[in-house]
Amino acid sequence: MARHRIVFLVLFVNLVSCNNNNTSIPTPSVYEPSWTYKCVPDEGCQRSQSPEPTLSNVTGTVYESLDLCRTVCGRFGGIWPKPGTAALSMQTVKIHPNYLRFDLIDAPVETRELLAKMTQVATANLIDECNGNVTEVVTTPVVVYITIKTSNLELSWQTDEKYMLDVQSKDANIAVHISAETVYGARHALETFTQLVTSDKPDYTDTYKCALRLVSGAKIRDKPVYPHRGFLLDTSRNFIPLEDIKRMIDAMATTKMNVFHWHVTDSHSFPLESARVPQFTRYGAYSAYEIYSTEEVRELISYAQIRGVRVVIEIDSPAHAGNGWQWGKEYGFGDLAVCVNAKAWRSLCIQPPCGQLNPANPKMYQVLRDLYKDIAETLPKPALFHMGGDEVFLECWNSTEEIVTYMKSKGYERNVEGFMKLWAEFHSTALGIWDEEIAALGGSQQPVMLWSSELTQAHRIQRYLSKDRYVIEVWEPVSSSLMSQLLNLGYRVVSVPKDIWYLDHGFWGNTKYSNWRKMYSHVLPVEAHVLGGEVAMWSEYVDSQALDTRVWPRTAAVAERLWSNPSSSASAAEPRLQRLRSRLAARGIPSDVLSPAWCSQHDARCL
Ligand SMILES: *[C@@H]1O[C@H](CO)[C@@H](O)[C@H](O)[C@H]1NC(C)=O
Ligand SMILES: *[C@@H]1O[C@H](CO)[C@@H](O)[C@H](O)[C@H]1NC(C)=O
Ligand SMILES: *[C@@H]1O[C@H](CO)[C@@H](O)[C@H](O)[C@H]1NC(C)=O
Numbered sequence: 001m002a003r004h005r006i007v008f009l010v011l012f013v014n015l016v017s018c019n020n021n022n023t024s025i026p027t028p029s030v031y032e033p034s035w036t037y038k039c040v041p042d043e044g045c046q047r048s049q050s051p052e053p054t055l056s057n058v059t060g061t062v063y064e065s066l067d068l069c070r071t072v073c074g075r076f077g078g079i080w081p082k083p084g085t086a087a088l089s090m091q092t093v094k095i096h097p098n099y100l101r102f103d104l105i106d107a108p109v110e111t112r113e114l115l116a117k118m119t120q121v122a123t124a125n126l127i128d129e130c131n132g133n134v135t136e137v138v139t140t141p142v143v144v145y146i147t148i149k150t151s152n153l154e155l156s157w158q159t160d161e162k163y164m165l166d167v168q169s170k171d172a173n174i175a176v177h178i179s180a181e182t183v184y185g186a187r188h189a190l191e192t193f194t195q196l197v198t199s200d201k202p203d204y205t206d207t208y209k210c211a212l213r214l215v216s217g218a219k220i221r222d223k224p225v226y227p228h229r230g231f232l233l234d235t236s237r238n239f240i241p242l243e244d245i246k247r248m249i250d251a252m253a254t255t256k257m258n259v260f261h262w263h264v265t266d267s268h269s270f271p272l273e274s275a276r277v278p279q280f281t282r283y284g285a286y287s288a289y290e291i292y293s294t295e296e297v298r299e300l301i302s303y304a305q306i307r308g309v310r311v312v313i314e315i316d317s318p319a320h321a322g323n324g325w326q327w328g329k330e331y332g333f334g335d336l337a338v339c340v341n342a343k344a345w346r347s348l349c350i351q352p353p354c355g356q357l358n359p360a361n362p363k364m365y366q367v368l369r370d371l372y373k374d375i376a377e378t379l380p381k382p383a384l385f386h387m388g389g390d391e392v393f394l395e396c397w398n399s400t401e402e403i404v405t406y407m408k409s410k411g412y413e414r415n416v417e418g419f420m421k422l423w424a425e426f427h428s429t430a431l432g433i434w435d436e437e438i439a440a441l442g443g444s445q446q447p448v449m450l451w452s453s454e455l456t457q458a459h460r461i462q463r464y465l466s467k468d469r470y471v472i473e474v475w476e477p478v479s480s481s482l483m484s485q486l487l488n489l490g491y492r493v494v495s496v497p498k499d500i501w502y503l504d505h506g507f508w509g510n511t512k513y514s515n516w517r518k519m520y521s522h523v524l525p526v527e528a529h530v531l532g533g534e535v536a537m538w539s540e541y542v543d544s545q546a547l548d549t550r551v552w553p554r555t556a557a558v559a560e561r562l563w564s565n566p567s568s569s570a571s572a573a574e575p576r577l578q579r580l581r582s583r584l585a586a587r588g589i590p591s592d593v594l595s596p597a598w599c600s601q602h603d604a605r606c607l
Contacts, residue, residue, distance in 0.1 A: 035601070037063045039073035039090065044575045044603025061090060064200065066601060068092070070579040071198040072215060078579035079195045079220075081256055081560035088196070089217035093169050094138040095197070096212065097123055102144045108151035111183040115146065117306045118183070121253075122190040128586045129199040129212060136211035144176040144193065146186050153183060155310040156382050157531055161258070162223030163189035167196060169216045185223075187308045188256055192220060195583070226524070228494050228532030229562040230259035230312075231555055234539040236266035239290035244544050246303055251552055251589045253307030255559035255580070260304055261312045261386065261534055264292070267340075267355040270324025272297070272313075276370035279331070284324020297378055305380065312449065313375055316388030317368075318426045319396075322355015325367075333363040338403065339396040348396040351540075356396045359426045360406030369433045376437040382446045383438060386473075387430060390451035394419045423455055424464035431469060447471050449494070458485035467491045471531065475502075478522065487529050495524050495533040501558060503550055504538040516577070516594070517570040520557035524565075532562050552591035553581055575603045 033051040039061050040046050048062070063069040071078040072090045079086065102119040104112050127134055150160075160181035168175050178189040196215040231252055233240060249260060264272045270284025273293045285291045292300075301311045315321075321337055328336035339354040348354045358364050376383060397403045397419060404414065410425075412418040427450070435445055450456070452474045455464055461472075471492045474483045477499040486493055499505065499512070500522045506513025524530055535555045542550050556577065560566065566573070578600050581591050599606035 037066050037069035037601075039063070039069055042604075045069035045073050045601075046603065046605075047601040065198075067198045067579065067582055068200055068213060070575055071196065071213070074575065076576060077196065077215065078198070078576055078583070079192055080254075080556060080576050080580040080583075081563035082566055082573070082576065083192065083220050083222035084564065085219075085221045087217075087219045088215050091216040092198075092200075092213035093140060093174060093216045094136065094200070094211050095140055095142050095174065095214045096134055096137050097127055098137070099139055100126075100142045100144070102146060104146055106145065106147040107183070107186070108148060110151035111148050111153065111186075114153060114306065115148070115183050115186060118187045118190055118308075119144070119146075121306060122194050125194045125254075125587060126197050126212060128588070129197060129583075130201065130210035131199075131586070133210065134212055135209055138211070140172055140174060142174040142176065142214070144178060144190075146189075147177075147179040148183055148186050149181045154382060155184065155258070155305065155308075155380065156384070157227040159184055159227070159258075161185050161188055161227075161256075161308075163192075163220075165189045165192055165218065165220040165222070167193075167215060167218040174214065174216075184258075184308045187253075187306075188222070189220075191253065191256060192222065199586075224256070224258075224563045225526060225565040226530070226532030226562045228259055228534075229257045229559060230261045230494065230532065230534035231257055231551075232261040232263055232496070232534050232536040232538075234263040234266065234537060235271055235292075236263065236268050237539040238543040239269065239271055239286055240539065240547065241544055242292065242296050242300060244547055245300060247548065247589055248551065249300075249304050249307055249309055250587060251555070251584055251591075252309055252559075254584060254587065254589075255556045256308070256563050257555070257559045258309055259312055259384075259532075259534070260309050261314060261536075263314045263316065263386075263538075265315055265324065266320045267322035267349065267353050272315075274371050274374045276374055277367055279327045280324045280371070283327045294374070294378065301378065301380060310384060311379070312384045312386050313379060314386035314388055314449075315371065315375070316390070316451075317430065318357040318359060318423065319349070319390065319392045320355070320388060321357050322353050325355065325357065328361070328363065328367075333367070334358075334361050335400075335402065336361060336364045336367055338400045339393075342396075347393075348399070349393050350391050354393075354396060356392065357426070358400070358403065359397075359422055359429075360400075360403045365429060365433065368430060369437065372430075372434050372437045376434070376441055376443070381438075381441075381443045383443060384446065384449065385434060386449040387427065387434075388451060389427060389455065390453050390475075392419075392423050392453065392455075397422065420455060420460065420464070427455075427465065447492070449473055452476060452482055452486075456482070456486070458482065458489065461486070461491070462489060473534070475536075484525075487525075487527070490529070492529045492531055494531050496536050497522065498536075501533065501535050502538065503535060503554060504541060507541040514554070516554045516557040519554050520561055520570040520573065522561065524561075526565065533558065548590040549592040552584060552589060553577055553594070554592070556580055556584075556591075571604070571607050 036048045163180040163185040166177040180186040322340040325337035326340045339348045341353040345352040473494045478497040505511035
């Protein structure tokens with residue numbers, strides 16, 4: 001109703017002005033607006049007062065596109081996440097990918113194949129700034145000299161990711177110097193290098209004319225605050241095609257995240273192919289098309305490695321396991337899992353469909369070993385494996401005669417502590433199997449990850465889970481004291497506070513949506529045993545169609561929190577996040593809107 005009235009009023013005003021029309025409005029020669037942007041100290045990029053009649057006069061601190069303005073404006077330009085220190089020139093020089101060369105002579109031979117692939121990704125990202133076609137050719141040579149100290153290609157919590165990046169232009173020559181301990185530090189430098197480049201395509205023109213501009217001088221020193229900067233994706237509640245996962249990894253690489261936590265299975269479905277146990281997908285996949293083949297998993301792991309991302313596979317157990325495990329009886333193995341798809345689910349699991357592994361059945365461990373063997377062969381070494389371990393429902397085991405009988409034989413009482421013993425026995429047996437399979441492949445013993453749970457309560461954990469072997473992923477809300485208690489006991493933790501860093505909250509039940517500002521503003525303690533954090537995309541209410549904008553740019557907010565842990569506010573970061581959105585879009589990754597476009601054209605004016 002209100003809107004109709006306003007329209008009516010506008011029509012009326014127009015009528016009046018038409019009737020009194022003595023002077024005609026001057027007609028501009030060009031109808032399209034052609035705004036320019038000014039970089040104003042402390043105010044960021046501001047749109048010009050009136051459209052420019054021609055762009056021929058663009059000089060100094062007036063820029064013909066918003067992206068160009070953002071790339072040079074402010075101490076950190078358009079770089080996301082914010083680097084440790086940066087000094088950037090406000091001038092740019094035109095470059096063309098045909099005249100861009102990478103010099104790998106000072107990188108150890110062992111790193112060069114991987115490094116060459118990393119430089120190809122960087123070049124492709126540059127070309128994306130011009131929508132795939134850099135039409136304006138300039139012949140200025142750009143040479144990127146890369147120095148790497150170690151030949152180590154391992155990705156782990158110990159990987160040194162720091163880098164230095166210098167850009168110098170002299171006499172129509174541009175020299176870029178990158179120096180890093182590891183190939184992964186060099187990759188981050190290459191990523192930052194691409195963020196010093198933008199197209200100079202004015203916002204209003206067609207795409208046919210496009211040049212790349214590089215910030216003409218830069219000096220950057222950078223390293224992450226936390227070694228574990230993760231993104232969790234659940235592919236069990238809803239299947240997420242491999243292409244989508246690759247796109248998520250592209251965006252992770254753009255924001256220097258380094259752990260892809262793949263919650264690949266759950267009680268709902270089992271899409272991970274196992275060469276030794278084909279029953280998992282045969283009985284567990286949603287369809288023949290919703291499976292990750294071993295080949296695809298390997299491909300994804302190497303795709304991620306080129307982008308500095310370590311893949312952590314999680315096989316959640318002993319709870320959150322059902323579909324994919326329900327074939328035991330048919331094959332003479334007995335019940336591998338119990339309570340599977342039980343109709344009266346409320347007392348047996350957190351959400352339908354139920355399912356919990358059967359620790360009373362030795363065949364279950366035999367099948368688990370075959371699965372672990374497949375995974376151990378696939379993961380790069382040192383392998384990081386996540387064993388799940390959350391939300392065991394005692395009632396499910398307690399209502400299963402076979403398990404109750406087994407407990408009696410072991411002398412476990414049928415009370416809570418008795419079931420804790422059974423649960424802990426499962427984890428210690430599973431870890432033993434994992435260790436054996438890793439050892440059989442010549443790998444060394446590594447810690448594994450486990451979710452926080454009843455078993456990881458401060459008064460209980462030391463009895464059952466060694467602090468040397470388990471890293472606890474704490475998902476309690478921020479108000480919980482569990483994380484600090486575990487730190488006091490000497491455990492290493494990864495933090496995923498569910499009321500802040502869960503991307504599915506706000507889409508079901510009484511959960512509350514966290515916007516990017518809230519996600520950005522949450523700070524973790526900085527200490528050696530806090531390895532970092534993760535953002536979690538549980539997939540009950542997301543699939544391929546909604547994925548990108550659910551995840552981005554919110555995940556980027558946490559990426560900056562974990563990389564630079566800035567003391568400045570979310571508002572101060574917003575212009576750079578706007579630039580990141582535009583960069584992600586250029587790379588084919590849609591992300592959610594931060595503000596009305598007017599606000600993005602006028603930094604700091606909508607706070
Ligand atoms: C461009 O700059 C020249 C010299 O400074 C000036 O004479 C001319 O009016 C400017 N043109 C526009 C459209 O601003
Ligand atoms: C790139 O742009 C040029 C110049 O407009 C055009 O001739 C060429 O066909 C384009 N190439 C591609 C691959 O689109
Ligand atoms: C298991 O079931 C028995 C028999 O109903 C009951 O006495 C016991 O309290 C239950 N244990 C737990 C931990 O719920």
